[in-house]
Amino acid sequence: MKISSNFDAGSIDVVAINGFEDIQLRIRKDNASDFAQWFYFRLQGAAYETCRIRFLDIQHTAYPKGWEGYQAVASYDRVNWFRVPTYLDGNELVIEHAPLAGSIYYAYFEPYSHEQHLNLIGMAQSSGLCQVSDLGSTVQQRDINLLTIGHEVESDLKIWVTARQHPGETMAEWFVEGFLTRLLDSQDPTSRALLDRATFYVVPNMNPDGSVLGNLRTNAAGANLNREWLSPSLETSPEVYHVRNKMLETGVDLYLDIHGDEAIPYVFVAGTEGVPSYSPRIAELEEQFKQQLKVASPDFQDEHGYARDQPGAANLSMATAWVGNQFQCLAYTLEMPFKDNDNLPDDDTGWNGQRSLRLGEATLSAIYGVLKAIR
Structure with a gap:
């Protein structure tokens, strides 16, 4: 299993990957400021596995109220984007999703490259x-x-x-x-x-x-x-x-x-x-x-x-x-x-x-x- 974000508009910090049900991430700050809210990354090697992706410390992001009622977006081809189950768990934002292919992208909103x-x-x-x-x-x-x-x-x-x-x-x-x-x-x-x-x-x-x-x-x-x-x-x-x-x-x-x-x-x-x-x-x-x-x-x-x-x-x-x-x-x-x-x-x-x-x-x-x- 691999998480990467070294592409146009990609952004995430990987804290730990302890298995499909314990993927720990942190939303990265803007390159020269303290604003943090945008994320966009690729997950590989988790096809048909129920993944629990945890974003840690979200109260330190720019707009904590933005996570209330929020659902992340995902795409296999970066053309067709859909919402995936997302919820708040204390100070964490959690995505629970089982990808149907070996490569999938998750983002804060549908990107425009x-x-x-x-x-x-x-x-x-x-x-x-x-x-x-x-x-x-x-x-x-x-x-x-x-x-x-x-x-x-x-x-x-x-x-x-x-x-x-x-x-x-x-x-x-x-x-x-x-x-x-x-x-x-x-x-x-x-x-x-x-x-x-x-x-x-x-x-x-x-x-x-x-x-x-x-x-x-x-x-x-x-x-x-x-x-x-x-x-x-x-x-x-x-x-x-x-x-x-x-x-x-x-x-x-x-x-x-x-x-x-x-x-x-x-x-x-x-x-x-x-x-x-x-x-x-x-x-x-x-x-x-x-x-x-x-x-x-x-x-x-x-x-x-x-x-x-x-x-x-x-x-x-x-x-x-x-x-x-x-x-x-x-x-x-x-x-x-x-x-x-x-x-x-x-x-x-x-x-x-x-x-x-x-x-x-x-x-x-x-x-x-x-x-x-x-x-």
Whole structure:
């Protein structure tokens, strides 16, 4: 029996393997910070054996409440992922599962590999509707790519979408895949109507280094990118530095920052009610967008989510707050669950890549629904 994680986004520490029913692991911290929650590893040599995989000391992970009601995902081929029996036992998270083959992968959520990321960019470019540009390099010299879809004329609305500031939130790039696939479909009437009036700027993965390293929340320098927007630096947060500069160049009329939440089992948004420039116009736009997204996707709801910021209390180092305040525009953080959507549960998959992708497709309808009111 063997456990390995030396591959793209792999992450686990092996404590002991005392037999199939006593596999002891520890969730590894991000490479340069204390955040720990993401895991992704391969188990070999345990076919048809009931395995008891124990994650030790989970109260020391970043989001202990994220383990309540959580079910891990597994795959034999890294394409088809399913949930496996997972439960809390004191200070341990336990997976009990009998693999049906000699090689199986377990992960915190359905991964989105760097190869998939590069393939997504290639797909977008080959559509003939998308321009790929290089904004700069990450700490480890990976590319920061921007996808531009539209006519780029002055009269166009400027719509920005960023994803995976927190690299372990892989559902965010699945969302972008669905978003782009529909937007680039020349036979889709909603997409055609949107591109008649708007140019889209999309960063599918803000944190390629952290993604490859198997980090939950930080880049290779240990920076939480979603706390860097007030004063990013080329040394520790070049990803935000370059994207922010491009936004200042183009302007922003609508912004979506795509994330995943460890603890809350719903799809929801968080707005900019706490920023200094918040106004009745933005409040009305926020409400319109939420109503449009409810119609577009029954997966979305607005009863459960984060507590609203008090006026003037927003953290302007966060992307949505900084962008919304800087450009006085509609700006939302969109959150998806790591667990399942309790409003529409699926016992086999929970929330997964395909459901994230479908939400990305549906979000275009919500954008179209508020398009005439944006500016």
